[in-house]
Amino acid sequence: MIAWTVLSILALLPLCFAKPALRKSHTELFRCNLKYISMVQAQEAVKLGCNQMEVAPPASLFPASFSGSELFGLVGVGLFTWPVFPSKNVLREDYGLNRVVFDSSCRLVGLIHIKPTGPECCLHLMEIEDLKMTHELKVYDTRWDSLQLYGYRFDDELYLKNSVEEFVKFNFQSFRRNPSIKNALSMYPNLEQFTKFEIRTRPIELGPNGIQQAAVRFNRRLIINSNKEIIGICRKSDNVWKPFAELRILNDVYKLKVISARGPERGYEGLHGMNHNGIQVSTAMLRSHLLMACKVLMERNMGTNTNDENSMLAKMESTSDRLIFTWPLRMPENFVHGM
Incomplete structure (x- = not known):
């Protein structure tokens, strides 16, 4: 018994004297109301939300469509939202008040915080601790000292x-x-x-x-x-x-990155907007749904899609020589399902 106790103590000694984990020299994050959400967690939420676009039942509250693309400098683009948290971005029953916003190619557009007056953009920030490296740092092709300074931070202290x-x-x-x-x-x-x-x-x-x-x-x-x-x-x-x-603001430079990566909206000119139970579904929103459905269909044909059993992309019987599929139409977060 004594021998086992000694061995246990010896095994724990390296943990007692281990050096604490080093803090990252710079971190990309978002400040939504008073919460900080890292870019890593935001991307995890986008990945989950994008997957749920295909497998979540049509009456699910999320993923939800989002028509406020102008908040991010995009005009006439249908976007989608999914709840995001500072940690553990997995399927959960609570939704919180923060959302990732992504497009039909599953690209993160930004984060929003839901307020009684409507959604507001979260601050997109870069935090850097090793200030000596700032003279050579570029963020989204922009020099560090050209980015707007937001403040000074250490843990929960923010000036x-x-x-x-x-x-x-x-x-x-x-x-x-x-x-x-x-x-x-x-x-x-x-x-x-x-x-x-x-x-x-x-x-x-x-x-x-x-x-x-x-x-x-x-x-x-x-x-x-x-x-x-x-x-x-x-x-x-x-x-x-x-x-x-130091914390510097990335909203404008990231917006330019998203806009340049997307390119102009083209295709599916035959689509027309519709009104469903008082909710206007724009042509842009229908186009985004169609683009995402086509993306999933291409993944199936390439054998890279793993959601076959749970997929909401369903084939319909048709007398024509063309295959016809259905895809769930994701409504806005404030839509009352079941109407």
Whole structure:
């Protein structure tokens, strides 16, 4: 018994002294209301939703059609939605209030948050911790420093750019020199443009009304120079000052990527919109359904489709020399099924 206990302790020793997992140097994510959803989880949700387009019963609430393509700079394009969560994007009974939006080729278009006033686009962001690599980083063919700065983040702490600028404007005289943050300064890119002026810092913290001056010694400091240019925010960890990660906005550059990848809407000119129980189904929406059905049919013919047993793409008996198939028409999320 003693021998087994000793062996168990020895087996656990490597876990006790194991180094913590390294944080990724940069992460693509979405901020929907107050929740952060990674691009990885968003793509998982799109994959699931796209698969359910074929296998979910016609009366299912999701996948749902989405007619607000203009939110993403697309005109006359039928899109679809599926619930998305920060983790575990699998089939589940609850739907939450966040949705991935995808097109007929199962391409992620963006994320939306459902509000009483209607859907709103989630912020599409890139977070980068290793600021030294930003001088060579391009995101969707756009230089990092050309992207709009959103704020500074560490875990659940978020300091918005506009709030930081306002804080500096009204509290500039309280900033002081602080040689102890020298190591943190070495981690910022293009520091030469800021150090032409004197470097100053101020302890800050998040209060009920936003950024405020820290009442006591605090391990968060806002760094500026005497020209009121903001360098960043740093935190003290293991007696070493480290920069907060930067968040920059990707909505516009990702929108351009989606638009360029899609190309113009062509084909199926004979389609016409319809009204079903007060819900207008546009020509664009019918086209998107047809494109997705054709995509599934091609996958079947190529032997790459694995949903044969559960597929809603059904063959109808026909007296003509053409095969006829049916495909479920996905209605908007607010449609009352069973009418």
